[in-house]
Amino acid sequence: MKSYKVVLFDLDGTLSDPKAGITKSVQYALEKMNKAVPDEEELEPFIGPPLHVSFSEYCGFDEWQTQTAINYYRERFKRMGMYENELYEGIPHLLHTLNNQQFKLVVATSKPSIFAEKVLKYFVIDHYFELIIGSQLDGSRSSKEEIIQFILDCYPDCELDEFVMIGDRKHDLIGANQIGIDSIAVTYGYGSFEELTACHPTYLAESVEEVKEILVEGQISKSERGIC
Secondary structure (H helix, E strand, O other): OOOOOEEEEOOEOOOEEOHHHHHHHHHHHHHHOOOOOOOOHHHHHHOOOOHHHHHHHHHOOOHHHHHHHHHHHHHHHOOOHHHOOEEOOOHHHHHHHHHHOOOEEEEEEEEEHHHHHHHHHHOOOHHHOOEEEEEOOOOOOOOHHHHHHHHHHOOOOOOHHHEEEEEOOHHHHHHHHHHOOEEEEEOOOOOOHHHHHOOOOOEEEOOHHHHHHHHHHOOOOHHHHOOO
């Protein structure tokens, strides 16, 4: 069993369930643009990927429409959407345990850093993390690959096999694969089993408790989870 030193956590769908805040903010943006407004269930694909990707792929928006939609989205999100959110059960205990075990914890999210910091402070879990790294408000550093690489550059004394990325969507796993670090796919978030396994994560965790077992107790091996 590998011994990791730096653990990267995705935020939305991994540490917390942001469904209400994200989907209602998307609805607000679409209404402002006089577009059809799907219900919250149909907007779940917006949870995880960068907004410019989601508005472009899901809504078919061009560059100008995408940026306009993002501006409207943030108008509501920063006012109330970021707080329409809840931690997954067991997350504070997991973070406390990992801190006690001397893991270095980092948030790696496609959400702008300024919003991620406020969400973590709202839940009073920001003190567990050495770094909170997200995208920039201007849309730069938005891919998971860029975000992960930025974090790795902050730990020049650590080897690739000492990092692990934890996330619930393919973007988290693809980013980890592209950089060359291990990954833990969590199925309790918003990525389907098919989406996650297609990216060949190092481990698969069905609960927050299983994440702890993988990192601390070493009870779940690759072969036991059926992941190649």
